[in-house]
Every structure is written in structure tokens, then in C-alpha cells.
Amino acid sequence: MDHFLTEEQEMLKELCAQIAREKILPMREELDESGEFPWEIVKVLAESDIYGVYIPEEYGGFGGGAFEMCIATEELSKVCGGISLAFAASALGAYPILLFGSDEQKRKYLPPLAAGEKLAAFALTEANAGSDAGAIETRAELDGDEYVINGTKQWITNGGEADIYSVIVRTKKSAGLRGISALIVEKDTPGLTFGKRENKMGIRASTTRELIFQDCRVPKENLLGREGMGFMVAMRTFDKSRPGVASQAVGIAQGALDEAVRYARHREQFGQPVASFQAIQFMIADMATQIEAARSLVYSAARLVDSGAKDVGKASAMAKVFASDVAMKVTVDAVQILGGYGYMKEYPVEKMMRDAKITQIYEGTNQIQRSIIGSAVIKESAAEERKGK
Amino acid sequence: MNVLVLIKQVPDTTDVRIDRETNTLIREGVPSIINPFDTYAIEEGLRLRESAGGGTVTVMSMGPPQVEGALREALALGVDDAILLSDRAFAGSDTWATSYTLAAGIRKRGEFDVVLCGKQAIDGDTAQVGPGVAKLLGIPQVAYVRKLTLDGKRCIAERMMEDGSDVLGVPLPALFTVVKEINEPRLPSLKGKMKAKKAEITVWGVSDLEVDDSEIGLDGSPTRVKTIFAPELRTNGIVFQGEVDETVPLLVKELVPILKTEI
Numbered sequence: 001m002d003h004f005l006t007e008e009q010e011m012l013k014e015l016c017a018q019i020a021r022e023k024i025l026p027m028r029e030e031l032d033e034s035g036e037f038p039w040e041i042v043k044v045l046a047e048s049d050i051y052g053v054y055i056p057e058e059y060g061g062f063g064g065g066a067f068e069m070c071i072a073t074e075e076l077s078k079v080c081g082g083i084s085l086a087f088a089a090s091a092l093g094a095y096p097i098l099l100f101g102s103d104e105q106k107r108k109y110l111p112p113l114a115a116g117e118k119l120a121a122f123a124l125t126e127a128n129a130g131s132d133a134g135a136i137e138t139r140a141e142l143d144g145d146e147y148v149i150n151g152t153k154q155w156i157t158n159g160g161e162a163d164i165y166s167v168i169v170r171t172k173k174s175a176g177l178r179g180i181s182a183l184i185v186e187k188d189t190p191g192l193t194f195g196k197r198e199n200k201m202g203i204r205a206s207t208t209r210e211l212i213f214q215d216c217r218v219p220k221e222n223l224l225g226r227e228g229m230g231f232m233v234a235m236r237t238f239d240k241s242r243p244g245v246a247s248q249a250v251g252i253a254q255g256a257l258d259e260a261v262r263y264a265r266h267r268e269q270f271g272q273p274v275a276s277f278q279a280i281q282f283m284i285a286d287m288a289t290q291i292e293a294a295r296s297l298v299y300s301a302a303r304l305v306d307s308g309a310k311d312v313g314k315a316s317a318m319a320k321v322f323a324s325d326v327a328m329k330v331t332v333d334a335v336q337i338l339g340g341y342g343y344m345k346e347y348p349v350e351k352m353m354r355d356a357k358i359t360q361i362y363e364g365t366n367q368i369q370r371s372i373i374g375s376a377v378i379k380e381s382a383a384e385e386r387k388g389k
Numbered sequence: 390m391n392v393l394v395l396i397k398q399v400p401d402t403t404d405v406r407i408d409r410e411t412n413t414l415i416r417e418g419v420p421s422i423i424n425p426f427d428t429y430a431i432e433e434g435l436r437l438r439e440s441a442g443g444g445t446v447t448v449m450s451m452g453p454p455q456v457e458g459a460l461r462e463a464l465a466l467g468v469d470d471a472i473l474l475s476d477r478a479f480a481g482s483d484t485w486a487t488s489y490t491l492a493a494g495i496r497k498r499g500e501f502d503v504v505l506c507g508k509q510a511i512d513g514d515t516a517q518v519g520p521g522v523a524k525l526l527g528i529p530q531v532a533y534v535r536k537l538t539l540d541g542k543r544c545i546a547e548r549m550m551e552d553g554s555d556v557l558g559v560p561l562p563a564l565f566t567v568v569k570e571i572n573e574p575r576l577p578s579l580k581g582k583m584k585a586k587k588a589e590i591t592v593w594g595v596s597d598l599e600v601d602d603s604e605i606g607l608d609g610s611p612t613r614v615k616t617i618f619a620p621e622l623r624t625n626g627i628v629f630q631g632e633v634d635e636t637v638p639l640l641v642k643e644l645v646p647i648l649k650t651e652i
Contacts, residue, residue, distance in 0.1 A: 011582050049579035062579055274548060 016075035031205035046116025059110035065306035070247035077251025081355035082205035089157040095119025096166035121162035140169035149213040159209030160194035180230035192215030203355030240345035256334035294323040314376035321369040324359035390441030426507025465577035465587035476594035481607030488521025523564035
């Protein structure tokens with residue numbers, strides 16, 4: 001299907017596909033096994049200007065937006081949904097600065113992120129605060145000109161590898177969501193250490209780690225926006241970044257479909273390619289249709305984000321929930337089409353199935369997405385009714 | 390440091406089809422790429438410019454107008470400018486006429502320090518054009534280079550040989566043909582691709598070059614292709630193991646009928 005990409009977007013897509021094919025493909029199996037962070041790929045992506053695609057030109061980027069971020073993430077994820085996170089998770093960490101940073105903060109932090117010289121990470125989740133983001137316990141207290149941070153963040157993508165962390169902390173004990181703020185913390189700040197690397201089911205080439213803050217002091221200029229805006233920083237960041245997770249899901253699904261179709265064309269049973277059987281053809285038809293529907297929804301959401309529309313939460317959640325559910329279903333079906341071979345590590349579809357699962361869980365579980373969508377739809381209806389009266 | 394890299398556009402396939410009537414390659418329907426060995430030459434040119442701390446890298450190719458695509462690919466990698474030698478009069482050139490035309494292009498381009506080529510093109514596999522150009526320009530040449538370093542006003546070239554390597558100090562200007570062991574070619578950047586799209590490519594025809602009409606194109610090409618055929622596959626040899634007095638009679642028994650049929 002033609003999604004009417006501009007010439008520049010086509011160029012970006014083509015370049016990311018080339019990087020995926022020539023550089024990521026030869027490494028994905030090994031990195032999935034070892035769980036090593038793909039620094040070699042980070043270097044390639046940096047030299048090819050990919051890290052700057054969604055960052056404005058005045059901060060050293062390519063001047064694109066969420067749509068360009070999605071194109072890059074999708075192409076890289078077609079080959080490896082884990083390695084692609086070295087790019088996409090940095091974008092998630094950069095968004096709070098992009099959206100809420102002062103000009104000074106943007107000038108300081110965005111150019112090295114756009115150049116891929118530094119990576120970013122976003123830190124919200126804690127042991128007792130996942131979907132309930134308001135329950136975070138990591139404290140930041142103002143002491144003179146500095147915030148003193150104490151607490152532990154967990155499951156932080158790019159943790160320990162990134163240089164710049166957007167960290168959501170509690171600055172007021174009792175004020176609920178209004179007591180939450182967002183701070184920029186640099187990697188080498190004393191008092192910040194990194195805990196264990198998680199041993200994950202999928203996206204194994206992506207590092208997931210604890211951030212441990214023990215009397216970690218950061219200058220108060222590192223506050224993003226104002227005190228008490230932290231919850232909003234997190235939510236607005238997710239509104240913009242969720243199409244990115246969705247495009248990771250679309251990429252993984254497309255990669256799995258491509259493998260399944262190729263296999264079905266060559267695998268012969270009962271004297272003919274299994275692709276000639278209607279049972280397989282109907283599976284392929286459903287997979288392809290679902291992927292195309294997911295991609296169209298993701299692109300629409302990303303374009304809405306880039307249009308500057310005020311309320312993008314619903315569209316962005318729809319894209320994330322739909323695309324990630326499609327990725328899970330399509331990868332399970334791809335394993336089914338490959339049969340016994342699909343279950344073996346010699347073929348990439350079992351990895352794609354493991355990688356797909358996380359897209360239903362992180363950056364807001366699909367259950368949280370559904371409550372965002374549900375309440376938005378109900379609010380819209382109520383507003384319509386008020387207008388009518 | 391001014392580097393000239395000579396590149397060739399070739400069909401992207403190892404499964405080359407041949408037109409039996411004309412004995413030429415069938416290029417229709419086959420996508421074109423930069424000859425893979427030439428991509429190492431481009432990379433080495435960029436590295437020489439970087440290690441010299443300045444200068445230019447120019448790519449040059451001879452061929453039909455569509456070769457522009459290959460030149461733009463090179464520009465996307467960070468090459469400074471591109472020159473295409475294109476004219477109907479150049480059509481049908483063999484390695485002699487190609488070397489002659491490229492040498493004329495290089496002379497017109499002016500001063501340079503290093504000329505780089507891939508060791509050979511994957512379509513013709515002759516490995517003759519690079520050395521031919523060096524001969525016509527009257528400059529030193531080293532083929533099959535796997536390491537090239539700048540050493541003041543000369544280059545140290547490590548030439549790959551079957552039984553090791555030769556290390557040669559070469560005064561500049563000089564021409565080198567490179568093997569794939571020399572480096573790992575970079576990928577293009579987004580900015581490079583955008584720049585390449587808009588870049589102007591210089592096109593020189595026969596009237597732009599100082600060439601003798603009898604030395605260019607099909608007329609200037611002494612090579613005549615009489616026939617192209619795929620050689621018969623060699624079967625595996627037979628190994629006779631055991632004591633000499635046992636194996637020699639066996640060997641003779643195998644050889645005699647073969648020798649008889651050959652005669």
C-alpha cells in the first residue's frame with residue numbers, strides 16, 4: 001500500500017532498510033543469545049544521521065517528527081526488534097527534553113543525542129509503580145541549588161548504556177500526582193549506580209537495568225518544566241512516543257510475515273509448496289491485512305502527533321494497542337506456518353514471537369491503553385451531549 | 390590529498406545471462422550496482438582524505454547516462470564530486486579503449502595524488518583497466534593492495550600475493566587497485582543522500598576530451614569476442630592410497646583409457 005511518503009522519508013526508509021539488512025541481520029542471532037548491547041550498530045546509526053531524524057534542525061537533527069521516528073523504528077525492527085530499541089528507547093528518553101526542556105536544556109542535551117554521540121533513557125517504572133505511575137516513591141528533595149535523589153527505578157531500557165536520563169521523581173510527599181516532577185540526570189553523576197541487568201524473554205539485545213539513586217545530587221536547573229509537572233511530562237511523552245512502540249510492533253510483525261511467506265513458498269509437503277494450501281493462504285491473508293491496518297493506524301497517529309494537534313492520547317494509544325496485539329498474533333501464526341522449524345532457534349520467527357510480547361506490555365500495558373481510549377471516547381460523547389443542550 | 394576513484398556500474402547478479410547472438414551480457418531487468426570491489430576503493434579514498442586532513446575525492450566512471458545513479462551513490466558516501474564520461478562514441482569499448490578514455494578524463498580533471506580502482510569488475514573480471522590507466526598516465530601502479538598508508542609524499546602499499554605480501558614505498562602520483570581486505574566500506578548518511586540527490590554531475594563527451602577517434606569505442610578496441618561459453622565442470626580427482634607398488638598399477642589402469650580417448 002502506498003502511504004505517500006515524501007522523497008526524504010523514502011530515503012530514510014531505504015537507508016534504514018539497508019542498515020538493517022547489511023549490519024543488523026548478521027548480528028541479531030548472536031546478540032539475542034548473548035544479550036550484549038549493540039554498540040557497533042549504534043555507531044552505524046549515528047554515522048548515518050538516524051539518531052537525529054525526529055529532532056529539530058536547530059538542535060542538530062534532521063528536522064522530522066514522530067513520523068520519521070516511526071519509519072526508522074519500523075525498518076530496523078523488521079530485522080531485529082531488540083537492536084532497534086537502541087534507537088527507539090533513546091528517542092523515548094529524549095522526548096521529555098524535546099517537549100518540556102528550556103532552550104538552554106535543549107541546546108545542551110539534544111545535539112549530542114541527534115548526533116548519536118550519546119543515548120538517552122526514560123525512567124519512570126519502580127518495583128511498586130508500573131501502570132499506577134502516580135505511586136512512585138523515588139524522592140527528590142531540594143537542598144540549596146540541588147535536588148537530592150533517593151530511590152530505585154527498575155526495568156529501564158538503555159539503563160547503564162545511556163548518558164542522559166529523564167527521571168520521574170516525587171518532589172512532594174503528599175500531593176499525589178501533583179507532587180511528581182521530571183529531572184534530567186547525567187550518567188556520571190555521583191550517587192547514581194546501575195543494578196542488575198535483567199535476563200529477558202525477548203528484546204534481548206536491549207539492556208534493561210535498575211537505576212539506583214543514593215543521595216544523588218543534580219543541579220536544580222535540571223528540572224524539566226516546573227515542579228509538579230512530572231506526571232504531565234510522562235503522559236505527554238508517552239502520547240508522542242507510543243506510535244514509536246507501535247511501529248516497532250509493525251516492524252516485528254512484517255519481519256515475521258516475510259519469513260513465513262518465504263518459507264511457505266519453498267517448503268514442500270504432499271508434493272507441493274505449502275503456500276499452495278488454502279489453510280496457509282488464509283493465514284497469510286489475515287496476517288498481511290492486519291499488518292497493513294496496523295501500519296495505517298500507526299502512520300495516522302504519528303501524522304496527528306506531528307500536526308501539532310493538542311489531544312493525541314487516544315489516537316496514540318489506539319495505534320499502540322492495535323499494532324502490538326497484531327504483532328503478537330502475527331508472530332504466533334508465523335511460528336505456526338514454519339511448524340517445527342519455526343519453534344527452533346535456527347529460524348528467526350521464534351525470536352520475533354518473543355520480541356513481540358513486550359510491545360503489549362511496556363510504555364503502558366495494553367490494558368492501560370484501553371482505559372485511555374475508553375475514557376476518551378466516553379468523554380467525547382459527554383461533550384457532544386453538552387454541546388447539543 | 391586529491392584522490393580520484395574510478396568506478397564501474399555492473400549488473401547486480403552472480404547469475405549473469407548472455408545473449409547468444411551478440412555474445413554480450415543481457416542487462417535488461419537486472420538492477421545495477423557499483424562494482425563491489427570499487428566500493429572498497431571509494432572507502433579508501435575517503436580514508437586517505439581523512440588521514441591527510443583535507444583534500445578532495447572525485448569519482449569518475451565511463452558509461453551510459455544511467456551510470457549517474459552509481460555516481461550519486463558514491464556522492465552519498467561523502468565523495469566531493471563526480472564526473473561521468475559518456476558519449477555514444479565510447480560505446481563498445483574494451484579494456485584498452487576504456488583505459489585510454491579514462492586516462493584522458495583524468496588528464497582533463499587535472500592535478501591528483503592518488504588514483505584508486507577496485508581490483509577488477511565482477512562482470513568482466515579482467516583486472517586490466519586500472520593498470521592500463523596507470524600505464525597511459527605514465528605513473529607507478531600497485532595492484533591487489535590490502536593496506537595503504539600515507540607516508541609524507543609517498544604511499545606505503547601492502548600488495549597481497551599468493552604466498553604472503555609485498556610492502557612497497559610508492560612515490561605519488563600513483564595508481565592502486567584494492568582488494569576487499571583493505572577496509573570495511575561505510576554506509577551512506579541521510580545528509581549525504583540528500584546532498585547527493587541535488588548534486589551536479591559533470592558529464593564529458595568525446596568533444597570535451599583530447600582523444601584520438603581511432604582509439605575510442607568499438608573501433609578503438611582491439612579485442613574481439615568470438616564466443617562466450619561456460620567451461621565444463623571439473624569432476625573431483627581420484628586419490629589412490631596405499632603402497633606404491635599397489636597404487637601405481639591402479640593409476641595406470643585409470644589413466645590409459647583416458648589418454649587413449651584424448652588422442
